[in-house]
Amino acid sequence: MLDYINLKYKPKKTDLVCEFYVEANGVSFEESAENIAGESSIGTWTDLSTMNEKIAHQLKPKVFYLNEKENIIKVAYPEELFEPGNMPQILSSIAGNIYGMKILKNLRLEDITFTKKLLESFPGPEFGIAGIRKLLKEKDRPLIGTIVKPKVGLNEKQHADIAYEAWVGGLDIVKDDENLSSMSFNNFYERIRQTLKARDMAEVKTGHKKIYMPNVTSETMEMLKRARFVKANGGEYVMIDILTAGYASLQTLRNANLGLVIHAHRAGHAALTRNHQHGISMLAIAKIARLIGVDQLHIGTAVGKMDGAAIEVEAIKNEIEAKFVHEKKKQHILEQKWGNIKPVFAVCSGGLHPGMTAELVKIMGKNIIAQYGGGCHGHPDGTRAGATSIQQAVEAVMKKKSLPEYAKTHEELAKALELWGCL
Numbered sequence: 108m109l110d111y112i113n114l115k116y117k118p119k120k121t122d123l124v125c126e127f128y129v130e131a132n133g134v135s136f137e138e139s140a141e142n143i144a145g146e147s148s149i150g151t152w153t154d155l156s157t158m159n160e161k162i163a164h165q166l167k168p169k170v171f172y173l174n175e176k177e178n179i180i181k182v183a184y185p186e187e188l189f190e191p192g193n194m195p196q197i198l199s200s201i202a203g204n205i206y207g208m209k210i211l212k213n214l215r216l217e218d219i220t221f222t223k224k225l226l227e228s229f230p231g232p233e234f235g236i237a238g239i240r241k242l243l244k245e246k247d248r249p250l251i252g253t254i255v256k257p258k259v260g261l262n263e264k265q266h267a268d269i270a271y272e273a274w275v276g277g278l279d280i281v282k283d284d285e286n287l288s289s290m291s292f293n294n295f296y297e298r299i300r301q302t303l304k305a306r307d308m309a310e311v312k313t314g315h316k317k318i319y320m321p322n323v324t325s326e327t328m329e330m331l332k333r334a335r336f337v338k339a340n341g342g343e344y345v346m347i348d349i350l351t352a353g354y355a356s357l358q359t360l361r362n363a364n365l366g367l368v369i370h371a372h373r374a375g376h377a378a379l380t381r382n383h384q385h386g387i388s389m390l391a392i393a394k395i396a397r398l399i400g401v402d403q404l405h406i407g408t409a410v411g412k413m414d415g416a417a418i419e420v421e422a423i424k425n426e427i428e429a430k431f432v433h434e435k436k437k438q439h440i441l442e443q444k445w446g447n448i449k450p451v452f453a454v455c456s457g458g459l460h461p462g463m464t465a466e467l468v469k470i471m472g473k474n475i476i477a478q479y480g481g482g483c484h485g486h487p488d489g490t491r492a493g494a495t496s497i498q499q500a501v502e503a504v505m506k507k508k509s510l511p512e513y514a515k516t517h518e519e520l521a522k523a524l525e526l527w528g529c530l
């Protein structure tokens with residue numbers, strides 16, 4: 108073994124630093140740390156005749172922090188171990204083979220701190236929060252949207268009609284669901300044509316900017332073809348499922364520089380993030396996505412149907428004491444100053460209805476995109492009324508009025524609050 112533990116070592120600016128949660132299996136905590144550092148960089152299970160002083164000296168990572176009580180280690184990796192601008196390579200190192208080692212019972216990559224050189228090797232978001240607010244001409248309030256529901260099953264015309272109802276009802280954004288791409292009953296190209304036409308009509312009718320986020324998730328060549336088609340038909344946005352499509356695919360979409368806002372859905376993230384003893388934290392995923400260049404990212408709601416404690420969800424977005432991250436350091440990953448890398452808009456979605464809006468804004472702040480799927484189309488009077496009830500809920504929050512109070516003079520909101528037991 109190369110003796111990777113050096114508790115006196117102070118990470119350099121040229122070191123990429125990882126924080127891992129570690130549970131050893133039949134070996135000491137120190138031995139597990141040695142193996143993590145080795146297998147994620149230059150080592151393997153035995154000493155090597157092919158190893159030389161130069162490699163060991165220049166590329167050996169250092170385990171500079173060991174906290175057996177809290178199961179935390181920190182490793183500083185020289186940045187030469189990583190190819191700039193290649194996220195799959197970076198993750199094949201620090202989030203690769205190490206998960207399969209028998210000497211570990213559990214392993215979770217909690218956090219990554221990239222170096223300046225690596226940060227600068229990725230473009231980050233093209234638009235970011237400021238660019239999106241400029242596009243929508245909305246400076247202050249949360250942006251509101253819906254997902255056309257049912258997730259799949261509607262044909263192109265039904266999809267476009269429902270989108271129109273949602274926009275005219277008062278929502279800014281309509282998006283496809285994560286599992287809607289190009290189906291036998293709903294062709295991508297035809298859906299885009301019809302839904303963008305519906306968007307134009309809704310803009311004329313309301314006098315407001317409206318956004319459609321078509322899901323271009325597919326094989327990479329086809330994905331680019333679909334994204335270019337969106338652009339050619341006057342679309343401003345695309346959506347991609349970043350985990351199932353993969354980071355290389357996301358890089359392809361971003362690096363194509365199509366001038367489209369990128370909405371990142373995180374379907375499948377919980378396979379990595381949900382078990383707090385194993386996998387990859389959402390915090391780390393958020394950093395990766397921001398660096399590659401998504402403009403908007405699903406981070407959870409804290410109040411809706413999906414798992415994710417308020418403190419954890421908030422920590423990804425806001426500057427707070429993040430209890431789940433060890434040593435209680437400040438985290439504000441999406442909006443943190445990262446050189447020229449723009450801030451990412453946090454998307455809160457999953458099980459939201461108008462009655463949750465005040466609590467959501469209290470936890471997450473106003474700089475969010477709130478999406479209501481069932482919470483819009485589940486309204487007793489249909490999609491348009493559902494959209495209006497959401498708009499009214501946001502209005503109430505902005506005017507600092509309680510939702511039940513505001514509902515006294517706003518029928519759509521009243522019906523939504525009644526349906527979901529908030530009156």
Ligand code: CAP
Pocket residue numbers: 254258284285372373374405406407408412413454455456457458459478479480481482
């Ligand atoms: C929301 C949603 C999103 C979830 C994913 C859905 O719909 O479209 O996919 O938000 O969760 O299908 O569930 P509802 P997350 O409003 O009807 O729940 O954002 O946590 O990744």
Ligand code: MG
Pocket residue numbers: 254284285
């Ligand atoms: Mg969905």
